[in-house]
Amino acid sequence: MDTKTIFMAFFIMTTLVSYAYPSSxxxxxxDEPLVHPGREFDSLDAISPASQDYxxxxxxxxxPKYKIYLETCMDKMEPIGKCxxxxxxxxxxxxxxxxxxxCLKVVRAGKQCFIETNKLMFQFYQLxxxxxxxxxxxxxxxxxxxxxxxSPSSADDFAI
Numbered sequence: 282m283d284t285k286t287i288f289m290a291f292f293i294m295t296t297l298v299s300y301a302y303p304s305s306x307x308x309x310x311x312d313e314p315l316v317h318p319g320r321e322f323d324s325l326d327a328i329s330p331a332s333q334d335y336x337x338x339x340x341x342x343x344x345p346k347y348k349i350y351l352e353t354c355m356d357k358m359e360p361i362g363k364c365x366x367x368x369x370x371x372x373x374x375x376x377x378x379x380x381x382x383x384c385l386k387v388v389r390a391g392k393q394c395f396i397e398t399n400k401l402m403f404q405f406y407q408l409x410x411x412x413x414x415x416x417x418x419x420x421x422x423x424x425x426x427x428x429x430x431x432s433p434s435s436a437d438d439f440a441i
Contacts, residue, residue, distance in 0.1 A: 332406035339404055351401055354394035358386050370402055373418045374411065384426030395423055 343351070358366060364383035372379045379387075387395050399419045403412040 335406040339406075343401075351397060354390055354398045357390035357394055358398060366398065366402065369399070369422065370408070372422055373399070373415055378425065379422075381429060384429045387423065387426045388430045392423055392427075395419070 340348075355366070364380060364386060368379045368383050369387060371377060390398070396419060399415070402408060403415055
């Protein structure tokens with residue numbers, strides 16, 4: 282057999298197998314939390330010397346312009362009251378909705394800032410194992426927060 286025939290056979294088999302098994306990206310649409318609230322979520326804060334070195338190395342290798350952009354985004358998302366970026370990450374991982382106050386902060390920062398900030402957070406050693414699973418959830422949190430902040434019932438509570 283020549284190379285072209287082998288390639289075509291491999292391509293056809295790969296295509297058929299891909300139709301038979303759903304991709305892992307489609308499995309994220311369920312409501313099962315990535316991390317259960319409580320001890321399992323609290324254990325994500327544990328930092329070992331090796332993970333701290335990894336995080337420092339990762340932050341040091343971010344391009345300077347991108348780092349300035351991320352710092353500006355984080356400034357827009359500064360804590361208001363009891364709400365912080367950790368609360369947003371908790372919603373992404375545990376499906377426990379953040380408050381309207383947090384949603385207001387998220388919407389004020391803007392969608393791109395929100396997405397880029399969360400991409401950075403899921404590069405940290407403690408969260409990187411979830412990085413491939415959270416893009417759908419990040420968009421879901423954005424959509425929920427933007428809808429909640431823009432709804433008439435929340436317009437009385439906060440002004441954008």
